[in-house]
Amino acid sequence: KEASANASKMNAFDTQECSLINIHVILINYFSKAIKTAYPNLEDFGQPAVTAGSKFADYQCNASMQICKLLKAKGENVSPNAVAKRVVECLEKCDIIEKVDVSGPGFINVWLGRNKLRDILQFILDNGLKAKPTVNKQKIVIDFSSPNVAKEMHVGHLRSTIIGDSLSRVFEFIGHDVLRLNHIGDWGTQFGMLIALLQDKFPNYKTESPPINDLQQFYKQSKVLFDSDPEFKKRAYDCVVKLQSMSPDHVQAWKLICDVSRREFQKIYNRLNINIVERGESFYQSRMENLVKELEDKGFLENDEGRKIMWGPECSIPLTIVKSDGGFTYDTSDFAALKQRIEEEKADCILYITDAGQSTHFDTLKKCAIRANILDPSRVRMEFIGFGVVLGEDKKKFKTRSGETVRLVGLLDEGIKRARDKLIEKGRDKILTEEEMKQAETAVAYGCIKYADLCHNRSHEYVFSFDKMLEDRGNTAVYLLYALTRIRSIINNLGTHCENINQPISLDHEKEWKLAKTLLRFSEVLSKITEDFCLHHLCEYLYDVATTFNEFYDNCYCIEKSQTGEIIKVFTGRILLCKITAEYMNTGLNLLGINTVSRM
Numbered sequence: 001k002e003a004s005a006n007a008s009k010m011n012a013f014d015t016q017e018c019s020l021i022n023i024h025v026i027l028i029n030y031f032s033k034a035i036k037t038a039y040p041n042l043e044d045f046g047q048p049a050v051t052a053g054s055k056f057a058d059y060q061c062n063a064s065m066q067i068c069k070l071l072k073a074k075g076e077n078v079s080p081n082a083v084a085k086r087v088v089e090c091l092e093k094c095d096i097i098e099k100v101d102v103s104g105p106g107f108i109n110v111w112l113g114r115n116k117l118r119d120i121l122q123f124i125l126d127n128g129l130k131a132k133p134t135v136n137k138q139k140i141v142i143d144f145s146s147p148n149v150a151k152e153m154h155v156g157h158l159r160s161t162i163i164g165d166s167l168s169r170v171f172e173f174i175g176h177d178v179l180r181l182n183h184i185g186d187w188g189t190q191f192g193m194l195i196a197l198l199q200d201k202f203p204n205y206k207t208e209s210p211p212i213n214d215l216q217q218f219y220k221q222s223k224v225l226f227d228s229d230p231e232f233k234k235r236a237y238d239c240v241v242k243l244q245s246m247s248p249d250h251v252q253a254w255k256l257i258c259d260v261s262r263r264e265f266q267k268i269y270n271r272l273n274i275n276i277v278e279r280g281e282s283f284y285q286s287r288m289e290n291l292v293k294e295l296e297d298k299g300f301l302e303n304d305e306g307r308k309i310m311w312g313p314e315c316s317i318p319l320t321i322v323k324s325d326g327g328f329t330y331d332t333s334d335f336a337a338l339k340q341r342i343e344e345e346k347a348d349c350i351l352y353i354t355d356a357g358q359s360t361h362f363d364t365l366k367k368c369a370i371r372a373n374i375l376d377p378s379r380v381r382m383e384f385i386g387f388g389v390v391l392g393e394d395k396k397k398f399k400t401r402s403g404e405t406v407r408l409v410g411l412l413d414e415g416i417k418r419a420r421d422k423l424i425e426k427g428r429d430k431i432l433t434e435e436e437m438k439q440a441e442t443a444v445a446y447g448c449i450k451y452a453d454l455c456h457n458r459s460h461e462y463v464f465s466f467d468k469m470l471e472d473r474g475n476t477a478v479y480l481l482y483a484l485t486r487i488r489s490i491i492n493n494l495g496t497h498c499e500n501i502n503q504p505i506s507l508d509h510e511k512e513w514k515l516a517k518t519l520l521r522f523s524e525v526l527s528k529i530t531e532d533f534c535l536h537h538l539c540e541y542l543y544d545v546a547t548t549f550n551e552f553y554d555n556c557y558c559i560e561k562s563q564t565g566e567i568i569k570v571f572t573g574r575i576l577l578c579k580i581t582a583e584y585m586n587t588g589l590n591l592l593g594i595n596t597v598s599r600m
């Protein structure tokens, strides 16, 4: 109940005059109202089921059977058909609806009004597809990407980055205030060994910047020493203590190390066009100290063989708040971060995007935060958004042949190369300028990597395959990018033929009408994403738009040409539909973080 109340706060779509009109919601409200009028005593009736696009109507309301059952329980015996008729009698006037009737066993069929929908599409054509400033602006913190310093950023972080960026875009588009946070692993005991090794190997690190570009190697080396050399181990511990008490030399060494990783991460973000604010675990050091005091004072901490732990209600494992050596953990920093986001950032909603393996961690965190009165779930929505693992083409965990983690820079390079080969294979290099080739290959490469991730249900695993994602048929980024460039070229090729159109958008042909209805499902799709955070809905929508557009284009002449190829007639009402389709596709692809091009 709480979750759905919170969800509807975020689903700030207008049901009125605006480009994000949500027909589905309008119809649900419309039927709800009529049902209440018709049957005021049906307290336990929830929302009527309304579905789109049956063969018989534009929308259909299937509430009658359910109402019958409820009436029967009250001792009233009526047929679904009679119920449907009664509901229809109670419907008020609604300008998006042209006609309503009842069929067979009580289905209520709805036909939308073409004039009203034409007005809405015209509004979008004139104003672009954008949300009105929302009345219900929410502060949404999205914790994503979050790789670890001195370790390789792997495909799991890539998934988190792609999903987090796209979700951020969706919420920003709706008009919310989004804080994109990179909770990088930049704190903890591993920094003791890294600093100790830095001091051994590059004693001049304070004046000369040390050549530690291969931090992984450096990390491994320090780990070996840590495990084999008790003297080193002791010094490493000492370094952690000094770092956490902010000794300037140790802080400087730590910064040097973080900088190396930061530069590597930034390369990926630049290439994928990701905006994110770095706020790593280190940020919370003083807040962790305060939190521990607070939890201790309120009596939430228990001693467990020297560790301080906290149990959440009905949890199978506790959070470790303080280790036996006095250090803090991943749990501690996440707890402090959650408190900071609620109390300082004033977040209404906090989302965590990591692999599904961390769900227990976040579940325990949530329950402990509620127990400690830090999180009030009726006011703040905290959601864990897990995703499945990335598999290689052998259906095993995605690794290099020698079993190591795949380097993301290398992966992106390979994507670029493959995209270029594909374009050359189609002879595009002979048509496009070098500049256009570059734009096309990056749009295709990064677009297909992102799309392949987003088009699968995020909670499932998926197979990473360049061959698959670069196919130009089926539900792929390449298909969509081609579809959009094709629509754009239809418009561009008209040149001066298409200036000053003052004809109405054409909606008379069955295929024109189908396209219009498909396009207008956009906000329904976004609204679904605010409920379940699944971006594949948007991918499916875009694929649907592209195929419906093709159906329209195959059936409806947009341009008539003479035998010599000269334009003799332009069906401007249809060209307008092309323009609107391009607007929707461009917006949708942008929300997925995919750049579009005008030629490819």
Ligand code: ARG
Residues within 6 Å of the ligand: 143, 145, 146, 147, 148, 183, 184, 185, 334, 337, 352, 353, 354
């Ligand atoms: N650094 C972690 C990892 O690589 C992910 C952090 C996710 N965010 C968080 N607030 N715990 O697994």
